[in-house]
Amino acid sequence: MTPWFLLFGGLVVVGALGAMALRNPVHCGLSLVVTFVGLAGTYLDLGADFLGLAQILVYVGAVAILLVFVMLLTRTGRGESPEVRPGGWWWGGLVAALVAVGLVGALASVSGWKPRSEPMTFPTVRDLGVALMTDFVLPLQLVGVVLTAAMIGAAILALPERRGGRVGRTPKGEEPEQ
């Protein structure tokens, strides 16, 4: 347990708690960013440089921005009242506690962990690229397909709908009726 782990782990936990418990959704989103940064730090600490930076690039640079942007678009910035379902924490907490019992129990009962026999070799970015283009080329292509489908799907979902079910851009000066 390095000091870095304590620092970043603390960021992760505090950020996650904030993301889930703060009243204002925008604060939650910003708190989520803290979690992401903490996670990226943890990855760097673990020696996964590329992954850590990718985490920042994807989550902080894209996902979090997208989240807050959607919050602005849907005008939830002020927060709805009440922000939590009636009995929500009770219910969520119960389920989460049960899961926690399971997970922590499983983790705590681990025994007979064999330490790594040979020293760790950290793959360079070039190694990762070569692996992506050889052993993992099929998953890579699949991810490409999934991302393309998601992009098109998201664009279509978010396009304004017109009467008669046709999806498309509304002509200028003609706002969709709500």
Add this chain to the structure above:
Amino acid sequence: MAANVDQIFVHLMQMMVDRVPDAVAPWVRAAVGVGAVLGLFGLLFGLTTVCERKGIARMQNRLGPNRVGPFGFLQFAADGIKSLTKEDVVPRSADRVVHYLAPLALLTPVVLTFLVLPFGRNMVLMHVDTGLLFFFAAGASTELAVFMAGWSSRNKYSLLGAMRAIAQMISYELPFILSTVGVVMIAGTLSTVGIVESQAARPGEWLARWNLFTPWGLAAFLLFLIAAFAEANRSPFDLPEGESEIVAGYFIEYSGFKFALFFMAEYLGMFASSGMAVTLFLGGWTAPVAALDWIPSWLWFFGKLLALIALFIWVRGTTPRLRMDQLMDFAWKFMLPLALLILPVVAVWHYLGGGWRGWLFCTPVLAAAYVLLGRALVGRRRIQRRVYRYAGEGVAS
């Protein structure tokens, strides 16, 4: 001798680190490095503001600052003192915590981007395998700070400005990143140092191998530069801050030192982008021709950097602001396809091994794409000389 001058800063740093205990050596190295960068670029920031004001004034037939110090060059010091001493006004309805954190959240990643810029031979603060990725990861984080500033002010202009800025930054981030991929493909590394070294002249060659000297490199450089203008929210992409439309964009409600921080972060971001452009396309600290190798590497880097900054100022002084839809169209319908096209072109270039065959293939392809995309963007509208019509002229015709 030349080698000593070239490495003078490296030696200085080494001397300093040698004098402290080993345990704190890395910390000292980091602190001195960051301090030097902050000091140097802080100073550059100040001088740039003055130069910009004076330069633009000259373009607009004005005088510009000319009172403080010799030829007004100490104006930035006066401005700095003023902003430090001004009252820090926070709107009552603002979200205080976020409002306070926003300038810091903007400045921190911008400063981080300087860590991976190689200022000269052996002069990079953080020599990592993933330098370019680090640069973009840090750069991507700035959007969040913009959002924080705009949202927390509880001002509709600042919110509008933030949304404009985010939309613009996300749109231009794609060509910004994609235009560099070609360089990575040729250099075979994400390390900024490796990229610079791959552009140096090989022994026996008289011309350096700058990426700018290839057809795709030129195209990618222009794309990168345009995207950098947009990322820096500078004219002609200064919609997020358009004074005449939304007062000052996302930092309307900032005053005093926080405002100065925003201002500084913007300029530092511009320097970082320029530095990255130098690193990626202009050969970093390498000399353009082998005969000029005796000039210290850091001089080359800063010379190129200053040239690019001058270009930034020049563009700001001479271009009108785009409209929002033009801005988006330009990013998605012109820059993104062109940036994507550059990738296969680079692959073919690599496959052909450059040379005249590479030129023969790449130049027409890129030129054709440029012409076709441009025509598609402009559409049926014919570009013609602007006709001015004045009130009182005939309404008919």
Add this chain to the structure above:
Amino acid sequence: MNPAQPYLFLAAALFIIGMAGALARRNAILALVGIELMLNAANLSFVAFWRHGPHPDPQTGLMFALFSIAIAGAEAAVGLALIIALFRHRRSVSLEAAESLKG
């Protein structure tokens, strides 16, 4: 205690926090945030196992996490698009607004 265990406990904590939030919040965006947290917890454990696991495989764990990040990006985009579509119909992003789809 083996070296991976702190990271795994951290991942478990992240997962549980995310799950509790996803179950409790009314706001659909925040439920999505909770799910993102759970995904990130899974990623963290991938990386922890990659680094400290007994099986000396240089890349697979990283690759798994990398692909997971990519898929999570797609998931966030589609989820948020859905929320926008929901908002357009109901003028609200409360999950209760989407409860009319019941058997």
Add this chain to the structure above:
Amino acid sequence: MHAIATHIWLIPLLPLLAAGVVALLPKRASTAAIGLATGSMGLALVLSLAAFLATLGGHADGAAHATHIGNFDWFRLGTGSVRLGFLLDPLGAVMLVMVSFVGLLIFIFSIGYMAHDPNRTRFFCFLALFASAMLGVVVANSLLLLFACWEVMGVASYLLIGFWYHKPSAAVAAKKAFLVTRIGDIGLFLGMLWMYHATGTLLFFDDGRGCLEADALTQLGGTAVRGGLTAATGIALLLLVGAIGKSGQVPLHVWLPDAMEGPTPVSALIHAATMVAAGVFLVARVFPLMTGGVDTPVGEGTSVALQAVAGVGALTAVFAACLAVAQQDIKRILAYSTVSQLGYMFLGLGTGGVAVGMFHLITHAFFKALLFLGAGSVIHGCHEQQDIRWMGGLRRLMPVTYATYAVGMMALAGVPLFFSGFWSKDEILHAAWSWAPSRWPFVLGVVGAFLTAFYMTRQMAEVFFGQYRGGVRPHVGHGIPEATHGGTAGGVHESPGVMTVPLVLLAGSTLVLGWLGTPAWPWFEAYLNGHSAHLDFGRLAAAWPMMLVSVVVVALGIGTGWWVYGRRSRVGATAPDPLESQFPRIFRGLQARLYVDELYDATVVRLHHVVSMVCGWMDELVLGGLVTLVGLGSRLAAFSARSLDELLVNLGFDAGCASTRWGGRGFSWLQNGSAQRYLGGLGLGLATLAILVLWGWRHG
């Protein structure tokens, strides 16, 4: 020799590239599209001829099988890899030449036929795509590649049938063709999976490791599955289902006549010459598998799969011929005749082996393309009129079309000596006669031959003889102004040269091709088997009784046809058919295609409706109803309890009642549409699982 064998993949690639480029062209660039598509097809023909010559050279120097294969890794998955390959052998080479030659002629014909269609560009794109897929099927050395091309072909056929998609009937026909052939494709797909499972490869030939080579066949033939069948038989039957679907055999023949809604060149290309032949080709390609995995002598035909092939073929031959007798649409008659002739091919494959079936395939492709293009020319001349009752007397108005059509008709009917259809059909009948398991296919074949001669005579008489009866009814053509035709002949005109030249070329080949497979000089069979042929009139002598039989049958058919239709030509378009007045019920039944479509509507489609209704109902029941039912049940229990309560004890049960009701509500609470509840359920499940595993781990 080797140059073409190793570059055989160019042949399908060229039309594919043309299709790709044409797809990107704007609509107005139709000239470029036509040039590209036709040019690529011409190049493909040249390459095919080169390939053909290469295989000819192959057995001149004494090689047993002039087969060239080129396999490559498509992609690697884990440790295994999926391999594809290309193949050039006599069977494929002759198909290549046929497909590209007929295809090229049809492309040229289309230039004239589609000259007025505004969507020519799209049309040629589809045509080229189709041709590419068909050529791909021919050169594929892997069942997987064959299947892929097969499916592309299906898509292209769908697009072409529905080319005039603004006509509802065309759109429906396209959908029907697609769905019905899909049923067959499921069989093919399952067969393919089984094959991969059993042999671990999908390559046909792979230096002894392919699935059509001795090792795999012995293994497949030796693997018994239930019912006394071997794996080879099972796979062969499944592949046969695919072939049946594509080749329009009974019971999946219903799509083919409807497919005539497409433009006539499409009918000629797809539904006469090439695509429907793909089923036959598939059976021929996997013939070693069809024989049951063991080398039975050709003609014995003892394997179950071959018996099925022969049975299906014989049945289809007669069935479709019957239907053809009563059709009024010139293209539909040809369509049913195609189905019937395909049945002959299957019969030939099943009883006589590859050479017999393939010979008929090749000759049929030429004369049926000829007939279809002739029909197209007639239709084009008659202003998109397709009903033979509204034609007549075209002999004088369209002399070239008439002459070439007559050649095609006589070839199809099997008029002796000079027409290719005679020789190929005769071989099939001969093989059927000497087939050991049963005499029925032969009898059915003879009946079919009679019917074929009969309905073709009918068609000739109706279309080309008598008086022109059209020009009265308003036409439902596309884009032909009403004013262009007037006068007694209704403006009927001979088609332009670009359409008649292919007709003449096809007629010429029809006359020549027959000589390649006479019993006296069985060059074709020898070529496929890699021998060289010898001229021997003795074999002709041995075959003459059969030839006599078929001559008599054909003469009888043509005679009857002429007696019924030719003696007195039809007076007016609305007059009833002579057969109709004689046997009204049978004729109407035949006209309505023996109600097969209605049967399918009443059974398969209805069943499908019922099944989907049941599914929908089950869905409601399980997802919604069940919960409500539980609630209702508990309420019912509660209600009865309360009644009892009120009636008998009037106290004490209230609490029980309430709790039961609460239970019912509890069940329906599970299904409340709240995503978070569902997520919570997931979480609870996960927790339970984790705890159970943990428990088992501790105590297990």
